[in-house]
Amino acid sequence: xxxxxxxxxxxxYGSFRAVHGINLDVEDGEFMVLVGPSGCAKSTTLRMIAGLxxxxxxxIRIGGELVNDKTPGDRGISMVFxxxxxxxxMKVRKNLSFSMRLKRRPAAEIEQxxxxxxxxxxxxxxxxRLPKQLSGGQAQRVAVGRALIKKPQVFLFxxxxxxxxxxxxxxxxxxxxxxxxxxxxxxxxxxVIYVTHDQTExxxxxxxxxxxxxxxxxxxxxxxxxxxxxxxTFVAGFIGSPEMxxxxxxxxxxxxxxxxxxxxxxxxxxxxxxxxxxxHVTLGIRPQHLRIVAAETPGTIKGxxxxxxxxxxxxxxxVDIGPxxxxxxxxxxxxxxxxxxxxxxxxxxxxxxxHLFDRQSGxxxxxxx
Amino acid sequence: xxxxxxxxxxxxARDIDIVRSRETRSHRFSAALRYALLTAVGLLMLYPLxxxxxxxxKTNSEIFSNPGFWPENPxxxxxxxxxxxxxxxxxxxxxxxxxxxxxxxxxxTAISCTAVAYGFARFDFPFKKVLFSALIATLLLPNxxxxxxxxxxxxxxxxxxSYLPLWVPSALAGDAFFVFMLVQFLRAIxxxxxxxxxxxxxxxxxxxxxIVVPLLMPALISVxxxxxxxxxxxxxxxxxxISSVDKYPISLALKLSIDTTEAFEWNRVLAMSVLxxxxxxxxxxxAQKYFIDGxxxxxxxx
Ligand SMILES: Nc1ncnc2c1ncn2[C@@H]1O[C@H](COP(=O)(O)OP(=O)(O)OP(=O)(O)O)[C@@H](O)[C@H]1O
Ligand SMILES: [Mg+2]
Numbered sequence: 001x002x003x004x005x006x007x008x009x010x011x012x013y014g015s016f017r018a019v020h021g022i023n024l025d026v027e028d029g030e031f032m033v034l035v036g037p038s039g040c041a042k043s044t045t046l047r048m049i050a051g052l053x054x055x056x057x058x059x060i061r062i063g064g065e066l067v068n069d070k071t072p073g074d075r076g077i078s079m080v081f082x083x084x085x086x087x088x089x090m091k092v093r094k095n096l097s098f099s100m101r102l103k104r105r106p107a108a109e110i111e112q113x114x115x116x117x118x119x120x121x122x123x124x125x126x127x128x129r130l131p132k133q134l135s136g137g138q139a140q141r142v143a144v145g146r147a148l149i150k151k152p153q154v155f156l157f158x159x160x161x162x163x164x165x166x167x168x169x170x171x172x173x174x175x176x177x178x179x180x181x182x183x184x185x186x187x188x189x190x191x192v193i194y195v196t197h198d199q200t201e202x203x204x205x206x207x208x209x210x211x212x213x214x215x216x217x218x219x220x221x222x223x224x225x226x227x228x229x230x231x232x233t234f235v236a237g238f239i240g241s242p243e244m245x246x247x248x249x250x251x252x253x254x255x256x257x258x259x260x261x262x263x264x265x266x267x268x269x270x271x272x273x274x275x276x277x278x279x280h281v282t283l284g285i286r287p288q289h290l291r292i293v294a295a296e297t298p299g300t301i302k303g304x305x306x307x308x309x310x311x312x313x314x315x316x317x318x319v320d321i322g323p324x325x326x327x328x329x330x331x332x333x334x335x336x337x338x339x340x341x342x343x344x345x346x347x348x349x350x351x352x353x354x355h356l357f358d359r360q361s362g363x364x365x366x367x368x369x
Numbered sequence: 370x371x372x373x374x375x376x377x378x379x380x381x382a383r384d385i386d387i388v389r390s391r392e393t394r395s396h397r398f399s400a401a402l403r404y405a406l407l408t409a410v411g412l413l414m415l416y417p418l419x420x421x422x423x424x425x426x427k428t429n430s431e432i433f434s435n436p437g438f439w440p441e442n443p444x445x446x447x448x449x450x451x452x453x454x455x456x457x458x459x460x461x462x463x464x465x466x467x468x469x470x471x472x473x474x475x476x477x478t479a480i481s482c483t484a485v486a487y488g489f490a491r492f493d494f495p496f497k498k499v500l501f502s503a504l505i506a507t508l509l510l511p512n513x514x515x516x517x518x519x520x521x522x523x524x525x526x527x528x529x530x531s532y533l534p535l536w537v538p539s540a541l542a543g544d545a546f547f548v549f550m551l552v553q554f555l556r557a558i559x560x561x562x563x564x565x566x567x568x569x570x571x572x573x574x575x576x577x578x579x580i581v582v583p584l585l586m587p588a589l590i591s592v593x594x595x596x597x598x599x600x601x602x603x604x605x606x607x608x609x610x611i612s613s614v615d616k617y618p619i620s621l622a623l624k625l626s627i628d629t630t631e632a633f634e635w636n637r638v639l640a641m642s643v644l645x646x647x648x649x650x651x652x653x654x655x656a657q658k659y660f661i662d663g664x665x666x667x668x669x670x671x
Contacts, residue, residue, distance in 0.1 A: 052564050073570030085561035089583040098579075099569035150569070 002063045002076065002153030002191045003028050004049070010057035011044050011215075018044045020215040021058060026154075026208075029189040031180055033206035035196055037238070041215040042195040046156050049193060050079050063153055073102075078147035079156040083163060084139045086131035092118075092142050093127040099150050117145045120179070137168045144176070157194040161201065169201075177205050199239055203227070211235050233362040236284050236355060242316065245290070245326045247283040248359060257356075259283055261322040265299045270351045275368040280359040289353025290328035292317060292335070293346045300346035301326075319347060418646075425640040432635050448644075451637030454626060456614055460641055463622035467645075470535050470607070470618055471600045477540030478547060478596045479589055485542040486551030487577055491563070501552075507545045520609060534610045535603075539596070547592045554588040555581070590659040598649050619645040 004026040011019040018041045026032045034042045047053040049060055051072035060067050067075045078099075086095050093114060094101075100110045118124040121141045131139060140160060147155055157176075161169045176194075183190045196202055202209050203223045211218045211226070211234070218238075219231040230236035236244045249259025255271040257264050264283065293300060303326065307318035315335045317328045328347060356366040416438075423438035425447050435441060452460045488494075489501055523534040542548055562584065566576045582589070604620045611617060617625065623645065626638055 050564075050568060052567065071572075072564075072568045073572075077568065079565070079568045081561050081565060083559070083561060085559075085565040087562055087565070087580060087583075089586075098566070098571075102570050102575060146565075146569070 002189060003061075004032075004154055004191055004193065005061040005064075006045075006049075006058065007061070008058035009045070009048065009055060009060065011041070011048060011053065012056040018215050019048070019056075022212075022215070022217045024210060024217065024220065026191055026193060028191055029184055031177070031192045031194065031205060031207040033194045033196060033202040033209045034212060035199060035202040035209055035238075036212035036218075038197060039214075040212045042197070042212055043158055044215075045212070046079075046158050046193060046195050049154070050077055050156050051075050076153040077156055078150045078152040079158065080140075080143045080147050080160045082159045084131070084143040086134075086139060086142060086146070088131050090130075091127065092123065092129055092131070092134070095131065095142060096127075096145050096149050098146070113149050117149045120148070120182075121145045136164050137172065140164065140172060141175075144179070148179075151188065153189075153191060155190055155192045157192065159196055160194075162196075162198070173201060173205060199241070203239070211238060229364070229367055230284075230355065231364055231367075233282060233284065233357045233364075236357070236364070240286055242287050242327050242329065244355075245285045245287060247285075247321070247324060247326075248280070249283055250280055251278075257281060257283055260301075260324045262302060264301055266354065266356075267299060267351050270354060270366070273366045273368045274356060275365050278358045278360065278365065281365070282357040282359050282362075284355040284357060285326075285349045286353050287316070287327040287329040289350040290326065290330075291348045291350070292328060292330060293348050296346050297348065300348045302344060302346055305343060305345050317345075319345060321347075421639055422643055425636060425643045427636055429634055429636045432639075447634075447636035447640035450634065451626070451640040454622065456622075456625065458615060460619075460622065460644070462615065463617055463619050464644075466616055467601065467618040467620075470532055471597060473532075473536050474539045474600050475593050475596045477536060478542075478544060479593055481540055481542035482544065482547040482551055482592060483582060483585065483589065484577070485548050486555055487581055489548070490552045490555035491560070504545050504548060508549065516609070523610065529610060530612045530616065531610075532616070535600075535606055544596070547596070550592060551585065551588055554585060558584050587659050590656055594652065594656055597652055601645075601649050 004024075006022055006024040008021040008023060009019055010017070010021050022045065024032075034045060036042055044053060048055050051067070051070060055068055062075055062077070072079075086092075087098065090098065096114050096117060097110045100113060105113075114127070115124070118127055121144060123138065123141050123145060126134060126138055126142065131142070134142065140163075143160070160176075161172050164172060180190060180192055194201075194205060203226075206223060208220060208222050209226055210220045213234050219226060219235045221229070221231075226235060226239050230239065230244075233246065237246070247259040247264075249257040249264070252258045252263060255266050255268060257266060296302065301321055303319035303321040305317060306320050306325075307316075309316040309318075310332070313332055314329050315332055317330065317335075319326045319328060326347065354366070355364055357363060358365050420438040423440055424432050426443040426445070427435065427440040428442075428444055428446065431441060454460055454463075489497070489504075519534070519538075523529060526533075528534050528537075538544075558581075562580055563576050566580045571579065602620065604624070607618050607621050611621065614625070619641075623638060623641055626641065627633060
């Protein structure tokens with residue numbers, strides 16, 4: 001019913017090109033998260049889908065139908081804004097029913113829909129309050145309710161949780177994904193486009209995630225793929241915390257790379273995964289995929305342990321490899337403080353967690369299997 | 370009481386007590402001084418008005434013999450005779466005329482200025498910058514300069530001796546100051562609410578009426594109040610365009626009673642002045658809260 005398709009979508013602000021011809025397909029009922037650093041045109045893309053911003057080029061289709069020239073009200077979408085954008089002079093009840101009153105629906109129907117939505121979001125005690133009498137979380141729920149009451153084909157969210165404190169954000173996250181599942185179960189297929197710059201939100205909420213950078217799409221994939229098979233250095237660095245370790249190097253022989261003043265041997269198994277061959281590469285290893293070993297074995301990287309951060313269930317180890325600093329994250333249980341303090345250590349990368357990127361293009365060239 | 374006795378035991382506490390009481394005393398003193406000063410200045414400003422009201426109850430001769438504001442033998446003579454006027458029309462006619470000028474003008478101003486300000490604040494159209502600059506430039510133009518060309522235009526249109534020259538410019542957002550005021554106010558209001566309304570399916574006009582106008586209300590009330598008071602007090606406009614006495618507003622009628630009577634019946638003039646002040650004062654006090662909101666705050670809190 002409500003598949004969303006973007007075809008070569010472009011947006012220029014004067015001479016500045018904010019969106020560079022992106023293509024994206026969002027399936028019916030899918031929860032798609034747009035994520036990326038500030039200024040990467042997530043909001044611009046969302047606002048073009050909403051019809052609040054004119055498109056410069058390309059097509060937007062909702063349910064197969066071209067909507068480029070439709071008004072926001074006719075696109076079958078609803079939107080939740082970052083700062084809620086509740087109508088300050090209307091009570092919550094009127095805020096919720098505004099769209100239905102514009103369409104002159106019968107009073108009984110409006111009443112019924114309002115109570116249904118307010119039940120769903122647990123805002124019935126608030127119906128006779130003004131927006132300024134609500135807390136942030138309550139206002140957020142009203143904003144979601146206002147979007148819900150329209151029974152839209154596509155929900156658009158623009159960083160809806162960024163004004164809430166960490167605890168509330170976590171609970172709203174669950175609430176929104178729950179709501180999405182519930183609507184799906186009720187047969188009201190709701191496609192969601194959710195914009196955020198927070199990778200935790202992206203990873204926990206999205207069926208699929210679209211990572212953007214400077215008006216380009218870098219990768220579209222489900223959270224697991226995004227984490228384990230990043231398409232390029234940007235995605236690899238953006239997803240995951242602490243950030244992936246990168247080492248610039250050059251190939252030396254068949255299966256070893258010279259990086260940070262030592263030769264790192266990539267096992268045969270790893271070498272099979274490499275597709276293209278480039279001279280200059282970047283080695284990417286997630287901190288979670290580095291183990292500390294006390295003695296040199298083939299394939300290990302030698303370094304000097306400089307900092308130790310105890311985080312509770314895990315420990316962050318900062319290891320200097322020549323001029324580069326790597327981070328390793330190890331479980332607290334497996335880490336023996338006495339054996340390691342201020343000493344030379346060897347880092348043993350788990351071959352499954354190692355990626356090789358072409359240094360020029362940033363493409364991941366180790367995804368062959 | 371116990372507190373006091375205890376605190377006298379230690380020298381340090383006693384010092385604190387002394388300092389504290391000295392502080393409160395100096396506080397009280399400065400507060401008294403402040404209020405006395407404010408009252409004095411306030412009375413000074415209000416005195417002409419108080420005198421006006423007092424004098425309107427005096428007889429004509431007492432006005433000149435008794436400089437105080439309290440009438441010795443109060444009389445309603447000024448009001449009764451003043452209301453009748455020296456023309457065939459009672460003062461009621463002039464009141465009605467004034468309202469008939471003011472009310473359409475205020476309504477026209479509110480509607481036209483809102484629409485124009487909304488356009489300038491929210492839409493992009495060709496030559497927007499130039500047009501807005503032109504609008505602001507008219508603010509700087511002295512009124513006197515435009516009087517004669519305006520008179521000639523309205524004469525050629527055959528609008529002399531009617532209220533049209535007074536109504537029409539305002540109904541076409543001719544008061545640049547009000548447009549400017551509303552534009553500034555609108556710029557401080559985030560657009561999200563209007564965008565939300567558009568997503569909810571509102572047309573541009575529906576957005577204006579259901580969302581923008583309510584948000585704009587404090588500023589709009591100030592605009593109406595300003596226009597109301599300025600038009601009530603406007604003397605030159607009606608003087609230039611209105612020539613038949615039966616169409617005179619209050620401002621001209623007051624002048625009329627000075628002109629026609631040889632021995633000025635000052636008590637009548639004063640009594641009618643008091644009456645003519647009443648509507649403006651009443652409206653101002655009724656809307657005072659919004660009025661101050663509208664000119665002091667540039668928007669709403671998020
Ligand atoms: N009205 C505008 N005029 C000119 N440039 C704009 C306009 N709106 C956005 N931009 C530019 O377009 C780019 C994308 O902006 P956008 O607001 O979509 O970023 P974003 O990904 O939503 O960032 P954030 O996470 O900070 O909200 C930015 O470089 C921004 O400067
Ligand atoms: Mg944004």
